[in-house]
Amino acid sequence: MSDLIEVAELSKTFRVRRKGSGPFRRVREEVRAVDGISFTVPHGEMVGYIGPNGAGKSTTIKMLTGILTPSGGRLRVAGLDPARERTRLVRRIGVVFGQRTTLWWDLPLRDSYGLVRRMYRIPEARYRANLERCVELLDLDGLLDVPVRQLSLGQRMRGDITAALLHDPDVLYLDEPTIGLDVISKARVRGFLRELNAEQGTTVLLTTHDLTDIEQLCKRVMVIDHGGLMYDGALAGLHEAGESERTLVVDLERELPPIEGVHGARTVRTEGPRQWLAFPASASAAPIVSQIADAYPLMDLSLREPDIEDVIARMYAGE
Ligand SMILES: Nc1ncnc2c1ncn2[C@@H]1O[C@H](COP(=O)(O)OP(=O)(O)OP(=O)(O)O)[C@@H](O)[C@H]1O
Incomplete structure (x- = not known):
């Protein structure tokens, strides 16, 4: 079976206008946010994708989810071209952003999930089974009828993770899933992701600034900086690379x-x-x-x- 994610020489350049000095007050500049990166992720792997602020992580994820069109290179997720085949791709991927919710702010979780079910046309039995599993493992019992805006950050995050998994995606992209969470919520989210990966074989690409997330979840880590891959390998090997x-x-x-x-x-x-x-x-x-x-x-x-x-x-x- 071919790899779930295939990225070859992928790049994204933004053209920006900045304020300059002198007679030409506005200067055009190119930002090479992602600069020719290549990697593959096989089915069932959990990979950490880390780097400093502005390194190119979000831009990569946006290209992998089809939100941004690459400037160059080749990209396949589940055999699909994300930007061109986005509607087909959304059925195969789940996305969770730690900093913002994909849930409806004024609706109880249960209603949000009902909308997700209709959007993805998830068969009733599958929807029920997935929801039950998430409610149990993420301890959402008693929270399904609470409007999203009344949930704590940790509860909301668990609610978001559930929403991203109701349609059984092959790959889950997590952008800072433990940001702002207390120690107990972090442990619960990490435990759940480990179990999801072990039992369902869901492939996970995880972006985080919390290196404990990586240490506890990912055997493999990719480090990006200035748009280029600086390291791709076992977590243990990072120690050698960093002397x-x-x-x-x-x-x-x-x-x-x-x-x-x-x-x-x-x-x-x-x-x-x-x-x-x-x-x-x-x-x-x-x-x-x-x-x-x-x-x-x-x-x-x-x-x-x-x-x-x-x-x-x-x-x-x-x-
Ligand atoms: N829409 C855009 N227009 C212009 N420049 C952009 C745009 N999006 C990102 N950039 C630039 O591309 C570079 C990479 O940004 P990106 O958001 O991918 O970094 P990141 O690694 O996700 O950072 P962070 O950890 O802060 O989220 C940065 O220099 C950023 O300013």
């Missing part, structure tokens, strides 16, 4: 000057008898520990693994 570091936290018997002369590590912080030594994530901690133990009065130690946020910051800094 990440582990940190050894060392408690000495007493306060001492920064530890020196340890081969392969450097002291990055001291606070009383506690010192922090950084070393490459690919290296073993054992020789570093034994060097310190030989030369210093060691009381205790612990090891901190690199933080993915750190890793990505390093990738951006290293451009």
Whole structure:
């Protein structure tokens, strides 16, 4: 079976007019929002799509959903050309935007879902089964008769996710699905997505600034910046790409000057008898520990693994 999403040399250029100085007060400029990216996503994969603000994430998603027409390259979702075959495509995809709702503000959830059912012509039995499953797993019981505007952000988000899934899409695009949610709501949404993917095989493309979403949901991550793909691979491999570091936290018997002369590590912080030594994530901690133990009065130690946020910051800094 071919891949569900196929993207080759995809680009999108916006022509914008900006205020200039001098005699030509308005200058025309081209913004290459997406600049020749290629990737494929097989059926059933959960992929994180991350990058800093303005990197080109939303523009990519808009092209994948057929809202924007690409300036160049090739694009297929479920074998369809999104911009040309948008009406057929909407039956195959679900979209959730964390920042705005696709539900009707003044209607109770139940009525919104009824409208979705009619719009997509979802057979009654399938609609009921899907709604029941979402209500149970997303804990929406008791909320179906509440108007959307009265729901909390977390409840509304769960309501939006349900609306996007009633027609059994092959692929779900999630744009910041946990933004602004409290810890419990985040955990519930993540748990639900994991289950959806495992049980229904729904392919998920997830855009987020919350890297815990990625860590908990996606084995594969794509990093975009300035319209180009900087990284596409296993989450674990990001650490190497960002040359990440582990940190050894060392408690000495007493306060001492920064530890020196340890081969392969450097002291990055001291606070009383506690010192922090950084070393490459690919290296073993054992020789570093034994060097310190030989030369210093060691009381205790612990090891901190690199933080993915750190890793990505390093990738951006290293451009
Ligand atoms: N309709 C538009 N007209 C002109 N420029 C645009 C338009 N949409 C996006 N851009 C520009 O294209 C670039 C990529 O924007 P995009 O919204 O895809 O980034 P993003 O990665 O989604 O950012 P964020 O995380 O802030 O949502 C930015 O420089 C943005 O200003």
